[in-house]
Amino acid sequence: MLEEQSISGTAAINETMRNSLVPKKLEIFVWRAVQRRIPTRMELDKRGIDLHSTRCTLCDDDHESVDHTLIFCKYAFDLWVRVFSWWGLGNVSDLSINEILRGNNSGSMTTLGKKIWQAIEWVCTYLIWNNRNYKVFRGKSWSIPVAFNEVQVKSFEWISHRLKGKKLDWLSWLNDPSVYLSLT
Numbered sequence: 001m002l003e004e005q006s007i008s009g010t011a012a013i014n015e016t017m018r019n020s021l022v023p024k025k026l027e028i029f030v031w032r033a034v035q036r037r038i039p040t041r042m043e044l045d046k047r048g049i050d051l052h053s054t055r056c057t058l059c060d061d062d063h064e065s066v067d068h069t070l071i072f073c074k075y076a077f078d079l080w081v082r083v084f085s086w087w088g089l090g091n092v093s094d095l096s097i098n099e100i101l102r103g104n105n106s107g108s109m110t111t112l113g114k115k116i117w118q119a120i121e122w123v124c125t126y127l128i129w130n131n132r133n134y135k136v137f138r139g140k141s142w143s144i145p146v147a148f149n150e151v152q153v154k155s156f157e158w159i160s161h162r163l164k165g166k167k168l169d170w171l172s173w174l175n176d177p178s179v180y181l182s183l184t
C-alpha cells in the first residue's frame with residue numbers, strides 16, 4: 001500500500017519538479033529526494049551497502065529513511081513546525097515528503113504564491129539534509145533556531161533574486177510572509 005502510494009506520488013510530482021525561484025542544485029536535490037536517491041542509511045542498505053545499523057544517525061529513534069530524515073526525525077520536525085507556523089499554515093504531521101515537495105499544501109492561492117510556498121518547502125528540505133550531513137560528518141551541533149534563521153535568510157535571498165519584476169520586503173518576509181501567498 002505504501003509502495004503504491006509512493007509510486008503514484010512520484011508520477012504526480014514529476015510534472016511539478018521545476019521551480020524557477022530556487023537554484024538548480026535545489027531542483028536536483030529535490031528530484032533525488034523524490035526518487036529516494038539521497039544516501040540515508042536505509043537507502044544505502046537497500047543498495048547493498050553493508051552498514052552496522054540503519055537507525056537514524058541523529059536521533060536513533062527510527063530507521064533512517066528519506067521520510068524520517070527529512071520530516072519525522074525530531075530534528076527536522078521541530079524545524080517544519082516553525083516554518084509552517086511562520087507562514088501561518090496548519091499541521092505538518094500528516095504529510096509525506098512527496099506531498100511536501102509538491103507544494104500543494106497551503107490551501108488555495110495564486111500560481112505565484114503556490115510557487116513561493118513550494119520554494120520555501122524545498123529550501124527547508126535542502127537545509128535539513130545539509131544540516132544532517134554537517135552533524136554526521138563534521139560533528140556540528142543541530143540548533144533549531146539557527147536552522148530556522150537559515151531557512152528565512154536563504155529563502156529570501158534565493159527567491160528575491162529570481163522574482164522577476166517583484167520585490168520581497170525583508171521585514172514582512174520575517175513577520176507576515178503569508179501575504180506573499182496571494183502574490184500574482
Ligand SMILES: [Zn+2]
Nearest residue numbers: 056058059073
Ligand atoms: Zn531521526
